[in-house]
Amino acid sequence: DVKVTQSSRYLVKRTGEKVFLECVQDMDHENMFWYRQDPGLGLRLIYFSYDVKMKEKGDIPEGYSVSREKKERFSLILESASTNQTSMYLCASRTIAGTENTEAFFGQGTRLTVV
Amino acid sequence: GNSVTQMEGPVTLSEEAFLTINCTYTATGYPSLFWYVQYPGEGLQLLLKATKADDKGSNKGFEATYRKETTSFHLEKGSVQVSDSAVYFCALSSGGSNYKLTFGKGTLLTVNP
Numbered sequence A: 001d002v003k004v005t006q007s008s009r010y011l012v013k014r015t016g017e018k019v020f021l022e023c024v025q026d027m028d029h030e031n032m033f034w035y036r037q038d039p040g041l042g043l044r045l046i047y048f049s050y051d052v053k054m055k056e057k058g059d060i061p062e063g064y065s066v067s068r069e070k071k072e073r074f075s076l077i078l079e080s081a082s083t084n085q086t087s088m089y090l091c092a093s094r095t096i097a098g099t100e101n102t103e104a105f106f107g108q109g110t111r112l113t114v115v
Numbered sequence B: 001g002n003s004v005t006q007m008e009g010p011v012t013l014s015e016e017a018f019l020t021i022n023c024t025y026t027a028t029g030y031p032s033l034f035w036y037v038q039y040p041g042e043g044l045q046l047l048l049k050a051t052k053a054d055d056k057g058s059n060k061g062f063e064a065t066y067r068k069e070t071t072s073f074h075l076e077k078g079s080v081q082v083s084d085s086a087v088y089f090c091a092l093s094s095g096g097s098n099y100k101l102t103f104g105k106g107t108l109l110t111v112n113p
Helices: none
Strands: A004-006 A010-013 A019-025 A031-038 A042-051 A054-057 A064-070 A073-078 A087-094 A110-114 B003-006 B011-014 B019-021 B023-026 B032-038 B044-050 B056-059 B062-065 B075-077 B086-093 B101-103 B107-112
Touching: A004 A087, A010 A019, A019 A031, A019 A087, A019 A110, A031 A064, A031 A073, A042 A064, A042 A073, A054 A064, A073 A087, B003 B086, B003 B101, B011 B019, B019 B107, B023 B032, B023 B086, B032 B062, B044 B062
Parallel strands: A010 A110, B011 B107
Antiparallel strands: A004 A019, A019 A073, A031 A042, A031 A087, A042 A054, A064 A073, A087 A110, B003 B023, B019 B075, B032 B044, B032 B086, B044 B056, B056 B062, B062 B075, B086 B101, B086 B107
């Protein structure tokens, strides 16, 4: 089974801290994604990566950066955490495999609270 | 750009009731369409998918048909169970080299015994 593992289920951080959310997948997928999930807003794409060291901004990249030094690991960085970044963060991975029909596999999510 | 619109929730049903969750989309090209489900406290998992017009995806008693003429992919189940209580997301993937998924806002379904 494909597994996408997020390093923490729950995090509490202080305003202004630099926060790292880690995600690891074990299926050699090319594409990895970070979404945030908020009530009434659904899933919004923050960043995605289509290869090692390659990244592209999603719909809401402000206040975030990412790092992909190895194919299996995709990190989301909150440069200076703010209370409006309190949210559920979901990591996903997906193979391209020459077709756009493939499903994305999700981690269990990290619920981040910034106080 | 691509977008997905699904019916707003929450939806509350009694066990064995019929379920429909509407989903319509706008997309360039010929998208693939997906329904994902999120059970409480978990991440999203694929429920079903359809890759071309008139395809029907099905899984666990749920069905959805890819209707190109109405740009819709409505989710249906004939008889819901308490265990179907979850958030349901409609999504599409279309065009480009990196096949991003675009999601709807999600519909919370609660099934009461």
